[in-house]
Amino acid sequence: MAVAPLHKTQELKIYNSIAGKKEPFIPIIEGNIGMYVCGPTVYSNVHLGNCRTFISFDLIYRYLIHLGYKVRYVRNITDAGHLENDAEEGEDKVAKKARLEELEPMEIVQRYTLDFHNILSKFNNIPPSIEPTATGHIVEQIEIIKTIIDNGFAYQANGSVYFDVKKFNENNQYGKLSGRNLEDMIANTRELAAQSDKKNPQDFALWKKAEPQHIMRWPSPWSDGFPGWHLECTAMSTKYLGEQFDIHGGGMDLKFPHHECEIAQGEAACGKTPVNYWMHANMLTLNGKKMAKSTGNSISPAEIFTGKNTILSKAFAPSVTRFFMLQAHYRSVLDFSNDALEASEKGFYKLMEAIQTLENLKTDKTTSGFNIQNWKQECYDAMNDDFNSPILIAKLFEAVKFINTVKEGNAIVSTTDHQLLTTTIHEFVFDVLGLVNINEASSDISDKLSGALELLIKLRKEARANKDFATSDKIRDELQSIGIQLKDSREGTSFTLN
Structure with missing residues (x-):
């Protein structure tokens, strides 16, 4: 007998930005989900704030899969058309970086796309189902522009095409x-400059005529030029997910104008609202201030992993950094600081140590003092409440407390409950939260290093037996200084990472 997928028994609610409230999640096609997330503009190393957004939607993707949904996750690569300062005029971000570094634009795209993938892989993000590029979908974008013009919501001006916001707003709602x-x-809005081709300041470009010096250009019915930044997401989301799909995500900073323009383009081209649930991840601050390279208040993921920076006291592993980010709800502002990361690191290793302890716990035939079944549902309740990862983590630490109580001999766990607890905690920690057990996966805790530590523990034991406490203490203190803590008990000496 086939087991029903979890989404049949779990009631998921999502905060829908366009409704301004949490709503029960009902996919367009039962059991199937189409999700589109705005990807990076690949003209520089991926920003830590963007990483937070992609980690948030990786959590969402993972949980939807865990619930048994078939998810098509599309996340684009912007490799053309995104002008400086998200404006309508100026230089293309990719082309500008290519000019500054004296490279071809596609060399810039390749370099920073690889960096983006490398960093997200370190964070243990699952790749999307489809990762299309703007330059790979020029034809589709041109066709959408033709449709919007035919429907009366765009106009040509000197080789460029602009979306007519006032015309659209006559029977639709721009800004909803x-x-x-x-x-x-x-x-x-101040009066338009005399040389502007727009009818109104709020109109936005669907196609821009390229200036003679503009490198990235394609032929179109209107001019040799390039598509507007907003258009690519409309073209790629509808191509791979249909004219209407379930979830569209991105950073809070994209809500206006980018996502607002996407809605207008979708409705103008297809006559229907393109997305049912809009989701937005909030921003990341650094030491209480906005992250900005210009002020020096900035840190990259690579600098966190290597410790080569002036902001943090040491290096932090990608999984620890991910755990830190997931300790805040995706819609909350998260402040990144050394103290906060150190606290998260301690919590992370406490969680991993408890999972290791769980594997070796002695079980009993009697009933456990901890209601595992209720606890399991509370974990689901947390994630069903708009993917509330901090509440889920709090629930996981309730289990950690119980595991440690059993270890100390002050509680018992039945064989059945032990199996359920082990399965559930593994599913939520590794499958849903996407954490990696560094104690198992890192080369720092390889078999060779473990052997070396065991040798040091043996030498320390011999020193203590010979009453050479100076050597014994030196071994303990030196290991502590590099983040390895020795723990003495009646069973012997063990070690953990701090």
Whole structure:
């Protein structure tokens, strides 16, 4: 008899940005989910704040898969059309970096796409189902522009094509995602410069005519040029997920104008709202201030992993950094600091140590003093409440406390409960949260290093037996200084990472 998928018994609620509230999640096609997340513009090393967004949606992706949904996850690569400062004028970000480094634009794209994949792999993110690029979908973007023009919501001007926001707003609502009113936006906008091709300041580019010096350009019915930044996501999301799909995600900073423009383009081209659930991850601050390279208040993922920076006291592993990020809800502002990371590191190793302890716990035929079944459902309740990872982590530490109580002989666990606890904790820690047990996976705790530590423990034991406490203490203290703590008990001496 086939077991029903978990989503049949778990009621998931998602905070829908366009509704401004949590709503029961009901996919368009039962058992199937289409999810699109705005990917990086690959003109520099991936920003830590962007990593937080991608880790948040990796958590969401993992939990949807865990619930038994078939998920098509599309995350794009922006390799053209994204102008400086998210503006309508200026230089293409990729082309500018290529000019500064005296490289071809596609060399820049290749270099930073590889960096993006490498960093997310270190964070143990699952790759998306499809990762399309803007330059690989120029034809699709041109076709959408033709449709929007035919439907009366765009106009040509000197080889460029602009979306007519006022025309669209006559029978639609531009600004419904960000809560903005078009009349207020117009009233608060200064007069357009005389040389502008736009009818109104709020109009945005669907296609831009390339200036003679512009490197990245393609032929179109209107000019040799390039597509607008907003258009690529409409083209790729609808191509791979359909005119209407379930979830669209991204950073909070993309809500306006990027996602607002996507909605307008989708409705203007297809006559229907493109997305049912809009999800936005909040920003990451550093020591209470906005992260910015210009002020020096910035740190890259690579600098965290290597410890080569002036902000943190030491290096922190990718899985520890991921764990830190998941200790805050994805919609909350998260402040990154040395103290916060050190606290997360201690919690991370405490969790991993408890999982190791769990494998070796003695079981009993009697009933456990901890209701594992209720605890398991509470873990699901946390994730069903808009993917509340901090509450899930708190529930996991309730289990850690119970495991340690059993280890100390102050509680018992039945054989059946031990199996359920082991399975559940592994599923939530490794499958859903996506953490990696560094004690097992890192080369720092390889068999050779373990053997060396066992030798040091043996030498320390001999020193203590010979009352050479100076040597014994030196071994303990030197190991402590590099983050390896020795623990003495009646059974002998063990070690853990701090």
